Amino acid sequence: MAGRRRWSTDEILDTATELLSTSDAESFSVRKLAAALGTDSSSLYRHFRDKTELLRAIADRILLAAMDGYCPEGDWKQRITAVALRLRDAFGRQPQLAAIWGRYASSGTGSRLVMEEVLQALRTSGLPDEEIPARYHRIAILLASLIASEAGISTIxxxxxxxxxxxxxxxxxxxxxxxxxxxxxxxxxxxxxxxxRRAAFEEIIAAHLDYVETATP
Incomplete structure (x- = not known):
């Protein structure tokens, strides 16, 4: 008797992303994902400990896609704006996943790439090092809020x-x-x-970065 097929992590995430494109995080479940793959939930828990870890991995793939091919250009404000627009466009192609990013913070490579670039850009702004983490935190909240709000409208x-x-x-x-x-x-x-929405998004980001600039020595 043939053994049950072993699904790779990427295949699991591909199917999960497809399911989430027509639903939301609340109605999504590991059981539904297992049924779509023709397996049982226990086999998926070998890859992810729980639903939250799975959703975080899905969100991180969007961040990875957003940062693919990115090269820093311009001053610190231009760099942060470029990252913001990349995230907006990436989640705009899969708006159902935007709320997942805002709710289930990722700790994967995609998240690290975004954090590293924003922090590096802020370090060149002239801000004292002790102020940069707090400024980064405000920028992250602003981006997540704007992107989730826009995604919510685009799915109606x-x-x-x-x-x-x-x-x-x-x-x-x-x-x-x-x-x-x-x-x-x-x-x-x-x-x-x-x-x-795009003009409003860019204007709000620009206004916040101008405000950050006023705090530089």
Whole structure:
């Protein structure tokens, strides 16, 4: 009788990523992954201790892909911006995985590459060494939040998008000018959250890095 096939770590992660492309971390389970591979959960636990470790490995693959071929160019702000845009684009291609990165911090090679480059860039900014870890932490939180927020919008269906736009128009254009005078005044210029996301992303990153620059001696 033929033995059960042994799946490699990469094959397991490939299948897990495919499953997560149509679901989320909450509904994902090792049991579902095992069923998709035609095996049992115990065989997967030889590769990953639990679901959280598996999700962290999946998130790290996105970080690895984002940093593939990266070469530092420009000043420290340009380098951090380039990394930020690479992460945005990488998770933009697999938006269901963006929330996983924000929730399940990775400790793999991809995570180390991102951390190393941001820390190296900050070291060239003129900041004292004792301030750099805290500045890095704020940048990481900002990136994870922006990317997860954008990914959440990109996964909605066309029907959900149209429904949201209609609700937005009702909330803004239908605002009572006596109760909401500022909203009524700017109603025709206020834009929904889904509009012009890339420009907003770059502007927010630039503003934060400008703020960091003010702290340099």
């Amino acid at each position: 269906t066309p029907q959900e998008y149209e429904q949201g736009m209609e609700l937005f128009r009702v909330a803004v254009l239908g605002a009572d000018p006596e109760r909401f005078p500022a909203l009524a005044h700017f109603a025709r210029d206020v834009r929904p959250l889904g509009a012009d």
